[in-house]
Amino acid sequence: MPVGLGPLPVLHPVPGFRLGIASAGIKRAGRKDVVIMEAAEGSSIAGVFTLNAFCAAPVTLCRQHLGQSPRYLLVNTGNANAGTGNPGMQAALKTCAALAELVGVDSKQVLPFSTGVIGELLPADKVIGALPAALENLDENNWAQAAEGIMTTDTLPKGVSRQITLAGETVTVTGISKGAGMIKPNMATMLGYIATDAKVAQPVLQGLLREAADLSFNRITIDGDTSTNDCCMLIATGQTQAVEITEAAGEDYTLLADTIKAVMLELAQAIVRDGEGATKFVTVQVNGGNNRDECLDVGYAISHSPLIKTALFASDPNWGRILAAVGRAGVPDLDVEKIDVYLDQACITRNGGRAEEYTEAQGAAIMAQAEITIRIELGRGEHSETLWTTDLSHEYVRINAEYRT
Amino acid sequence: MPVGLGPLPVLHPVPGFRLGIASAGIKRAGRKDVVIMEAAEGSSIAGVFTLNAFCAAPVTLCRQHLGQSPRYLLVNTGNANAGTGNPGMQAALKTCAALAELVGVDSKQVLPFSTGVIGELLPADKVIGALPAALENLDENNWAQAAEGIMTTDTLPKGVSRQITLAGETVTVTGISKGAGMIKPNMATMLGYIATDAKVAQPVLQGLLREAADLSFNRITIDGDTSTNDCCMLIATGQTQAVEITEAAGEDYTLLADTIKAVMLELAQAIVRDGEGATKFVTVQVNGGNNRDECLDVGYAISHSPLIKTALFASDPNWGRILAAVGRAGVPDLDVEKIDVYLDQACITRNGGRAEEYTEAQGAAIMAQAEITIRIELGRGEHSETLWTTDLSHEYVRINAEYRT
Missing domain, CATH: 3.10.20.340 (ArgJ beta chain, C-terminal domain)
Structure with missing residues (x-):
């Protein structure tokens, strides 16, 4: 039983960020196991990844694609696509290419994420078969469904949402996370996705993410086992009417940074509260x-x-x-x-x-x-x-x- | 159930080394919980000790007394006398002084060892009360009883014995160990005592012990928790008629060193085989x-x-x-x-x-x-x-x- 972790709170939509969920039957038929996230054109995306040397194929691809103006995040559960060598890399590339073709972007604009069993080849065709349904399902109001769609041994979905006022405009920070075992994140957790409609350039966003990850996901441990698939992504769609946030923005920068930290800390603590077998x-x-x-x-x-x-x-x-x-x-x-x-x-x-x-x-x-x-x-x-x-x-x-x- | 660990083998007596067992009722009435070991005059004694900064009072005393021509080792189970501050140190000193008085040596010639619950003061008077009975019991043939006398959560006693021929003379190496949890020794195990009747000067013996410990007790781990009380002692009584073993002794030195390593490795592995809850x-x-x-x-x-x-x-x-x-x-x-x-x-x-x-x-x-x-x-x-x-x-x-x- 999770410790002090209740049902999901209200997760405010983030303008410019849509989520779609579908079932590919990767491990069990009927289970929601594929999530697509779409960031509006002009979004900044920052990421931190596992330092495990045996990082999974999707993690390697994510690192490469992060600098290529990514627009889509493609997540599957039920298979980590780790320890799978070159065939695993080919499978990950294939899913990126398939999604890119369906939505008309370059395949390098797709960031892939996998979580689940290590050492089995990702069934790329099953994932690809579920893409049309997931795209059909894209909606800014789907955070709760996506929080469920990324679960593995988690017993409860995890999500946190905050709204702040920057230069008179309401700005939202919403995030979800998953993970219950093999948890000693090293630069990130199993999977965490946090989006905001604030306007933030990528290098600033990356700095915000790194600092917040160090105080949240990098400060939790369940069993000391750093995963091969840890990823934490921070997306800023820039759809707010508020001005761009830079490090020179003073109070507004601090308020946004503190809010991101608070959201990520609560998401990280939720992973511990739902740790495998946790009673404390x-x-x-x-x-x-x-x-x-x-x-x-x-x-x-x-x-x-x-x-x-x-x-x-x-x-x-x-x-x-x-x-x-x-x-x-x-x-x-x-x-x-x-x-x-x-x-x-x-x-x-x-x-x-x-x-x-x-x-x-x-x-x-x-x-x-x-x-x-x-x-x-x-x-x-x-x-x-x-x-x-x-x-x-x-x-x-x-x-x-x-x-x- | 221990994995591949049977009843004690024959433990050959070591000339010049006697062991006595008694019951002080430290944790449970009637349990054999005090062991005295006596090394004949002229013996060399080497020791390696835990690197845990919170080392127990008896470990601190052992380190100090090792250079003072020690003759007696006094072991109790049921209480680790660790985390007990100055009162714990006074209790350890008191037991050393009491034994020294009974046998007519300086109290610095007694090496104290404790294992059991951390954080409770050693009941020195109970230990002292058991000393006469343990002295009465001193015998070269008591290795098996001593192996039982130093057990805590161990399910089986652990002992190993080898005989080799050095310069035409039979030389014995016999040892016992205990430990089943809080096992990731760092320079030694919970408790290990190995004696030989070989003639070896203390600095050479210390080198032999350090090298063997590094390949045996310092290569096992059950739960990664280094104890506050780890001690491993190697005693050479020199009672053999064979010549003194120095590093210049070539083949004889190597044979003795290899035998000590083999005995210590088997003792260390016995601790793993009897590890808490071990099935593999x-x-x-x-x-x-x-x-x-x-x-x-x-x-x-x-x-x-x-x-x-x-x-x-x-x-x-x-x-x-x-x-x-x-x-x-x-x-x-x-x-x-x-x-x-x-x-x-x-x-x-x-x-x-x-x-x-x-x-x-x-x-x-x-x-x-x-x-x-x-x-x-x-x-x-x-x-x-x-x-x-x-x-x-x-x-x-x-x-x-x-x-x-």
Whole structure:
């Protein structure tokens, strides 16, 4: 059961951005497994992609096509088209060419995305067969359907929408995401699509995306396994009447950047809330580090520790496991006598030893909550980093022993 | 159920090394939880210890006492005396002093070891109360009893013994180990004790231990969690009539070094075979790397991946997850088209894509075995590294959701 994740909120349409959904029967007949997204002419599109060296064929193509004025995004689930070598690349190219011909653009203006089983060749003909129906279905009001169309082991669709006022005009930022396992994004998540009708040139948009991804999708982890198919795309259609947003735009730039960050953070957290087998939503906050990397090292050591994750599942305030993870995180010259550990507001370890006022009952009450913050005070500098993760449950093992990624 | 681990073999006594076991009732009344080991005067003792910054009080003391001609090793289970601050250090000192007084040595000649729950103060008086009985029990023939006396979540005791001939004299190497969870040793395992009656000076012995630990205890991982209490000790009593072994001893040195490595490797593998919830014993071999570190990075990415571990548990030849782990291991400029992946002798991926001759039935048959080798050929250099690990089962989650380390 997802932790604190409800039904989709209202997802405001983004002028100039249409979405169409269809069923290609890739893994299961009748399942909505193909999504086309169309960005109006003149849109800027930015993307960040997995750093996994075994990146999937569609990821390689996306990187190449991103600079070619892309207009269409073609997403399929049920097959990741990863580890498929040259035949996989040919299959991806074929789907791009087919869509390009149907809509009258160059095939390099199509960005392909695949998610699902690794190591099986994409059934390109099935995808191509579904394109006319998906194009027929294109509509600015289809965000919710598209959020469902990109799901794999997700139990709930994920979408976030915000509206802001830029120079007197209403501007929308709407996004959807998917992913529940093989989640430790490295520059992006499994799949995330965020669109706005703001007017933003591509290089500025790319900067906005990179910064927001670093604070959202690049700060979540479910199982530490970076996917071969991670992609996160930010599209600006420029259909608003508001002026173009540049870095010189001051308050307006900051407002748009903050809104994009907020939307992406909520989308990223939704992935954690719906993590495979998750029963807890855990915020890991590391303060007082000398630099970003050592805060992240400590944060990931905690977030990936199977012993901490099983203790979270058991609601066991087993803080010895937290200390052990901090101690093995590889921070140079770590002075354990300066370290405080908190569960929510309760100090459990002060100066490296058990806090005098801490009681087991206090810890047990906090660990029983569905949402928990583990806070580490390193006491050696001014840097802070925050990660979000889940517990490790029987259900995680069951899902991944039964499902083939 | 441990994988391929039977009852203890014959453990030959080591002249000059006696072991005594007693019950202090630290965690449960009646359990054998205190072991004293006595090395005859003139013995050399070498040790390697956890690199976890939150190392336990006894580890800190061991490091200090190692250079003080130690004679006695005092081990307790049921309490790790870690994360206990200054009171924990006082408790450890008190037990050393009590034993030293009973046997008439300086308290710095006692090396203390603790394993069990982290974060609770060691009940020093209980340990001290058990010392007379343990001393009374000292005997060269007590290796098997000591192997049981140091167990925590282990399901079977672990011991290995070899005899070799050095300069016409029979020399024995016998060792015991324990550990089943929080296992990714970093310079040592939870606890390992190996003794020989060979004559070896301390600096030479320390070199032998470090080299053997690097190829044995430092190449196993169950859950990636380096313990706060890892210690591995090598004792040479020098009671043999054979000549002293130095690095200049040529063949004899090599024979002793190889025997120590073999004993330690089998002890380390025994820990993996008895890993928490283990149903598979997995060898991860990475060949063709440019250097040691990149081979280890790939090996650990595979060994720690929850997705690969759950696939191993399910006997699912899900090689896409193996590719994904190799791809995210952080090897610079990795050319995926040079990578071959084998399950035992079956090539499943050649040049980064599915091998043509590979069949799903072949993979399924291998994955159904209790012992499996995953071999990665990076195709970029001459370095190789081998790790040993386990799967991730429901039982692992159950044990760690119920047991408090």
